[in-house]
Amino acid sequence: MTLNRRIVLAAHPDGAPKETDFRLEEGPLPSPGDGEVLLRTIYFSLDPYMRSRMNEAGAGYAPGVELGAVMPAGGVSEVVESRAAGVAPGDFVNSFTGWQTHSTARAGGSMRRIDPANAPVSTAVGVLGMPGMTAYMGLLRIGQPKEGETVVVSAASGAVGAVVGQIARIKGCRVVGIAGAKEKCDYVVDELGFDACVSHRDPDLAGSLAGACPDGIDVYFENVGGPVFQAVLPLLNPFARVPVCGLIAQYNAKPGDPPSGPAAVTDLMRASLTKRLLIRGFIVYDFAEHAEAFHSDMGEWVRTGRVRYREDVVEGIENAPRAFMGLLEGRNFGKLLVRVAPDPTRA
């Protein structure tokens, strides 16, 4: 008898998550209702936003995960049983699976069919899915890069950052990444075509970034926050745009922790006024009405090799918590996925 294996939230983390904040459980398979399908997860995605959801207060735009509830995730699944018209066993779909081996989903909801002939199915939670769409919307709708401008993106080799930089290159911009490890910096320059990359571990980050951005910064795509933003701020040009997508350097902060950067809100506000900055937080769903343009553009860019991607695949659901803790410390290299069942399309 097949059981569902799932990882639930055992405790709200105090600072950085620990193994004991998660718990692996087994239970009966969920049962699809009328109009629903039973799904076997192949991959689920690990993304930084999940850290905010682990707090009791949630992430602002979404409530916190309750203790004992399954950890949230988008995933790629194969349909095992269908009680919905138009979806058949053997079909592949992208849906909110959570961190578990089986789930149910309602046809006509946010579940989306995937055609494995177009691209590896795993890309549905990567470059062709939520992270890719996040990059596309934040850069194009908020950043609005113009040819010849300088675009800087932090977490540059990550699932979102790597796509931001490549789209900015397609739009004719000078692109400078900020990453940690040297191999990540080399990767975004040598394999993704960024013009330069600076390590946030560089003791003279501000100076190195200034050197890499001789004409200043017109768009800063913010994925990390903390001290990196402090280094970026003085380099922003008049009318610079700052899409705020993530603040991974701040997610593990505890209430009452001293701020991780020296600058005060008054300084940022002064810069926003004197430089006429645009700073705007967003999540991908804010731009849902442009999803079709994303699928069309990004499908072509991936097919023609103009946008490349790298996956970091962890095997086995039991390794998801450790992999997630590593993600928050930048230990992954590429889009982080957990594979919980064989991928039949890569047989």
Added chain:
Amino acid sequence: MTLNRRIVLAAHPDGAPKETDFRLEEGPLPSPGDGEVLLRTIYFSLDPYMRSRMNEAGAGYAPGVELGAVMPAGGVSEVVESRAAGVAPGDFVNSFTGWQTHSTARAGGSMRRIDPANAPVSTAVGVLGMPGMTAYMGLLRIGQPKEGETVVVSAASGAVGAVVGQIARIKGCRVVGIAGAKEKCDYVVDELGFDACVSHRDPDLAGSLAGACPDGIDVYFENVGGPVFQAVLPLLNPFARVPVCGLIAQYNAKPGDPPSGPAAVTDLMRASLTKRLLIRGFIVYDFAEHAEAFHSDMGEWVRTGRVRYREDVVEGIENAPRAFMGLLEGRNFGKLLVRVAPDPTRA
């Protein structure tokens, strides 16, 4: 023989400006060249932005005033002598006069004819001029208030704030002002129709503001910065917009002064992400292409009494420095103007 009297920058201020940072000078009248006019100033405007221009570094969007140079200002003048087609002695114009009794201007530049039949000529540097246009552009182009939303504006009885609140009322918003003195709060509620006003001197500003904004804040029109913004931040709703127009509470800060608010940039960035905030600095000239819409709309609103205004007129150029120092401390009540010659339209 008529002399030009003017106030020049004697020293870059160290913190709050002092009388000795200014110097009154007399000299020969300027001489209009071909295509230029000689102007006798009637009113010039005093505005907070001038404080930034007094710094050696300038304001970011404009250079600093050089020592010995005339202080900058927009003004209303009567044409004394014309060497330009289409402008005749006796005409009234709005131009960059500076703090002086006479100036020259080129026809076809930024000089604008004023018809005294439409409105008192002084409004050309107030509700129908730069401050009014600043309010109009920042609120409508960035704030984009929707009916039923809550709009909060600081420096609410000032030249910009008073107009912001009245336009927001016209757009069907709940409008809450923040001002200092009780008489200013009473004025914006009783005479301008704001729904409520809170004093920034209230020891429980955060609590009082929360009470006045039971549905949170959708647009915060920022004129002051500092601790007031700290009280506003927690009340901002998801997707709130923050046009950053001025930071009068911060202008007199000296380099190295401790920040005037406790919050760090990391907190603001977190709020921008979780609430999907839009924060955008601007100056009025960023929206120059919408000037015609402003003149049309505001002209009608003032004519029909839907937008009202109050002027605080100081007599005599020699009193301009003291009046300007008072402006930075909120001692004016209404649009601050210096009258340096009789206004023939109010004879």
